[in-house]
Amino acid sequence: MPREHKDPDEKIRERNIRLIIKAGIEIFSRKGYDGTRIAEIAEASGLPKANVYYYFSSKEQIYTAIIEHLLEGWDNALKYITADREPAEAFRLYIRAKLDYTRKNVAESRLFASEIIQGARFLKKKDRQHVRDVTDRHVAVVEAWIAEGKILPVDPRHLFIMLWASTQFYADFEPIAADGLKKPRLKVEDYEMAAKTIAETVLRGVLPQG
Amino acid sequence: MPREHKDPDEKIRERNIRLIIKAGIEIFSRKGYDGTRIAEIAEASGLPKANVYYYFSSKEQIYTAIIEHLLEGWDNALKYITADREPAEAFRLYIRAKLDYTRKNVAESRLFASEIIQGARFLKKKDRQHVRDVTDRHVAVVEAWIAEGKILPVDPRHLFIMLWASTQFYADFEPIAADGLKKPRLKVEDYEMAAKTIAETVLRGVLPQG
DNA sequence: ACAAAACCTGACCAAAGTGTCAACTTACTA
DNA sequence: TAGTAAGTTGACACTTTGGTCAGGTTTTGT
Numbered sequence: 001m002p003r004e005h006k007d008p009d010e011k012i013r014e015r016n017i018r019l020i021i022k023a024g025i026e027i028f029s030r031k032g033y034d035g036t037r038i039a040e041i042a043e044a045s046g047l048p049k050a051n052v053y054y055y056f057s058s059k060e061q062i063y064t065a066i067i068e069h070l071l072e073g074w075d076n077a078l079k080y081i082t083a084d085r086e087p088a089e090a091f092r093l094y095i096r097a098k099l100d101y102t103r104k105n106v107a108e109s110r111l112f113a114s115e116i117i118q119g120a121r122f123l124k125k126k127d128r129q130h131v132r133d134v135t136d137r138h139v140a141v142v143e144a145w146i147a148e149g150k151i152l153p154v155d156p157r158h159l160f161i162m163l164w165a166s167t168q169f170y171a172d173f174e175p176i177a178a179d180g181l182k183k184p185r186l187k188v189e190d191y192e193m194a195a196k197t198i199a200e201t202v203l204r205g206v207l208p209q210g
Numbered sequence: 211m212p213r214e215h216k217d218p219d220e221k222i223r224e225r226n227i228r229l230i231i232k233a234g235i236e237i238f239s240r241k242g243y244d245g246t247r248i249a250e251i252a253e254a255s256g257l258p259k260a261n262v263y264y265y266f267s268s269k270e271q272i273y274t275a276i277i278e279h280l281l282e283g284w285d286n287a288l289k290y291i292t293a294d295r296e297p298a299e300a301f302r303l304y305i306r307a308k309l310d311y312t313r314k315n316v317a318e319s320r321l322f323a324s325e326i327i328q329g330a331r332f333l334k335k336k337d338r339q340h341v342r343d344v345t346d347r348h349v350a351v352v353e354a355w356i357a358e359g360k361i362l363p364v365d366p367r368h369l370f371i372m373l374w375a376s377t378q379f380y381a382d383f384e385p386i387a388a389d390g391l392k393k394p395r396l397k398v399e400d401y402e403m404a405a406k407t408i409a410e411t412v413l414r415g416v417l418p419q420g
Numbered sequence: 421a422c423a424a425a426a427c428c429t430g431a432c433c434a435a436a437g438t439g440t441c442a443a444c445t446t447a448c449t450a
Numbered sequence: 451t452a453g454t455a456a457g458t459t460g461a462c463a464c465t466t467t468g469g470t471c472a473g474g475t476t477t478t479g480t
Contacts, residue, residue, distance in 0.1 A: 012427070012477085032328060035244030037467065050429050053469065110327050113383070117320050117327070118242060120385045132389050152414070157391050158407035164390075165379035166372045173323070173375075175330045179342050180374075181367050197368035201412055204362070222447085222457065247437065260459055263439065 017055055019045040021069060024062050029111040032118070033063055064122050067115065070108040071127055077101040081138045087151050088203055090141075091163075095202075096195045098167040103191045109171040135160060159202075166198050227265055229255040231279060234272050239321040242328070243273055274332050277325065280318040281337055287311040291348045297361050298413055300351075301373075305412075306405045308377040313401045319381040345370060369412075376408050 023044035027036050038059055042049040056062045077100070080093040102109050115123060135157070142156035170177050170186060178186055233254035237246050248269055252259040266272045287310070290303040312319050325333060345367070352366035380387050380396060388396055 016427090030329060032242040032244060032324070034242060035328070038469085039467075048429055049468095050431095050470085051427080054427070054429090057469090059468065114242070114324070114327055116383045116386055117324055118245070119240060123385075128385075128389055131386070132392070135390050154411060155403060155407045158404050159411065161379055161387055161390050161404070162372075162376045162408060162411060164386075165375040165383075169371055169375035173326045175333075175338075176326055176341070176374075177371055179338055180345050180371050182342070193365060194368050194371070197365045198372060201364060201369065201372060204414060226457090248439085249437075258459055259438095260440085260461095261457075264457070264459095267439090269438075 013055070016045075016047060016051070019047065020052055020055060020062065021066055024066050025070070025107045025111060028063060028066060029107040029109075029114065032114050033059075033122070038062075060122065064124070066111065067122060067124075067127070070105070070112060071130070073101065073105060073108065075134065078134060078138070081141050083141045083144050087145050091203060092195075092199045095163065095167060095199050098163070099170065099191050099195050099198075102167055102171040103186075103188070106171045106174070109168060113168065113172040163198070163202065166194075170194055223265070226255075226257060226261070229257065230262055230265060230272065231276055234276050235280070235317045235321060238273060238276060239317040239319075239324065242324050243269075243332070248272075270332065274334070276321065277332060277334075277337070280315070280322060281340065283311065283315060283318065285344065288344060288348070291351050293351045293354050297355050301413060302405075302409045305373065305377060305409050308373070309380065309401050309405050309408075312377055312381040313396075313398070316381045316384070319378060323378065323382040373408070373412070376404075380404055 020041060023041045024036075027040050027044060036059075038052060039049050041062065042052045045052070052062075056065070077097040078094070080097060081090050085093075115121070120128070138160060139156040142151070142154075142159065145151045146153050146156075170191060174186055177190075178184065181190060183190065230251060233251045234246075237250050237254060241250075246269070248262060249259050251272065252262045255262070262272075266275070287307040288304070290307060291300050295303075325331070330338070348370060349366040352361070352364075352369065355361045356363050356366075380401060384396055387400075388394065391400060393400065
C-alpha cells in the first residue's frame with residue numbers, strides 16, 4: 001500500500017510521472033478533457049492503467065498537473081516588454097519569442113486553448129491572477145512608452161490581446177492557418193514570416209513616424 | 211417506422227430540428243464533441259432523447275449539421291474586402307462586421323474553434339475548400355491594392371490570419387480577454403474598443419502615409 | 421539478510437453513455 | 451372519417467470508461 005513518502009532520490013517515480021504528463025499533454029490537447037480516456041494515456045505512456053492511478057488519483061489531477069506545468073513555460077516568452085527597452089525592439093523580441101515557444105510547444109498551446117474555450121473549468125484562481133498580474137506589468141510599460149511619446153496612443157490591453165491572439169493562432173488553429181497559407185503543414189519559415197508580418201504591421205502602426 | 215419523406219409543409223419537423231440544433235450549438239460549444247451527451251441536448255431542447263434520435267441518427271450527424279449551419283453565417287461578415295473599396299474603409303468594415311458577428315454568435319464561434327483545435331475531425335473537405343476560396347479572393351484584392359500602391363507591401367495571407375485571430379479571440383477566449391481587460395465580462399463597448407484598436411493598429415501599419 | 425516501503429498489475433465494478441425498439445399518439449389527406 | 455404517415459416515448463440492450471483492489475514483485479535502508 002502506498003503511503004506518504006518523502007524520498008531522497010526518486011528515480012522511478014520521476015520518470016513515470018514525466019511519461020504520464022508527456023502522454024497526457026499529447027492526448028488531452030488532441031481530444032480535450034472529456035474526450036481523453038485514461039486508458040489511452042496509459043497506453044501512450046507505456047504503463048498499465050492501474051499504474052497511472054498509482055501516481056494520480058484521478059483524471060482531473062493529471063489534467064491540472066499539466067496545466068500547472070505549462071503555465072510555467074509561458075513566462076519566459078513574455079519577459080521582453082521592459083521599460084528600458086526601445087518599443088520596436090521589445091515588440092519584435094516578444095513576438096518572435098512567443099511564436100517560437102508556441103511552435104515548439106504546439107500541444108501545450110492547444111491544451112490551454114481547449115481549456116479556455118470550454119470556460120476555464122480547471123484553471124485555478126491563482127493561475128488566472130498570475131496571468132492578470134503579468135498583463136498589468138506589460139500594460140504599465142506600454143503606458144509609460146505612450147507617456148514618453150515613444151509610441152502612439154493606443155489601448156495597451158487590446159494591443160496585447162491582438163499580439164496574443166495573432167501568435168497563438170498558428171499553433172491552436174494550425175489546420176486553418178495552413179489552409180490560409182496554402183500549405184499542407186506549417187514549417188519554421190512560415191512562423192518566421194508570421195513574426196515578420198505581425199511585427200511590421202503592429203510597429204508601423206505603433207511608432208510615431210510611421 | 212420512419213421512411214423517406216419529401217414533405218410539402220413540415221412544421222413539426224422544422225421546429226424540432228431547429229430546437230435540437232440550437233441546444234446542440236450551446237452544449238457542443240461549452241463541452242466539445244466528446245464532452246457532450248445526447249441526453250443533455252435532449253433535455254435542453256425539451257425533447258426526450260429517443261425523439262432526438264428520431265430526427266438524427268447519431269451524435270455525429272447532429273454535430274456536422276451544426277458545423278454546416280454555422281459556416282453559412284460566416285460569409286456575410288467577409289464580403290467587405292472588394293477591390294473597388296478604399297483599403298482603409300474596407301478593413302474597418304471587415305473588422306467591425308467580423309467582431310459583430312462573433313459577439314452575436316459566441317457559441318458558434320467557440321464550437322468552430324473547438325472543432326479546429328481538435329484537428330478539424332468533422333470539417334468536410336468541401337467546407338475547407340470554401341474557406342480557402344474565400345481567402346484566395348481576399349488575398350487577390352489585397353495584392354491588387356499593393357500593386358496600385360494603396361497599401362504597403364505585406365504578406366496578405368499572414369495579414370488575414372492576424373485579422374481573423376484578433377477578431378475571433380474575444381469570443382473564443384472570453385475568459386482570458388476579460389481578464390486582460392480587467393473586466394468580469396465583455397460588453398458591447400469592449401467589442402467596439404477592440405474594433406477601434408485593431409483597425410487603428412493595422413491601418414497605420416498598412417497605409418503608405420502612416 | 422530481512423523488513424518495510426515503494427512499485428506494479430490483472431481483474432473487477434458501478435456509473436454513464438450511445439443507440440434501439442415496439443407500441444402508442446397525433447397529424448394529415450382523400 | 452378512415453387510413454396512413456409522421457411523430458412520440460419509456461424501457462432496454464450493449465459498450466465504454468473512471469476508478470478500485472487484493473495480492474504480487476522490486477527496491478531500499480540497516
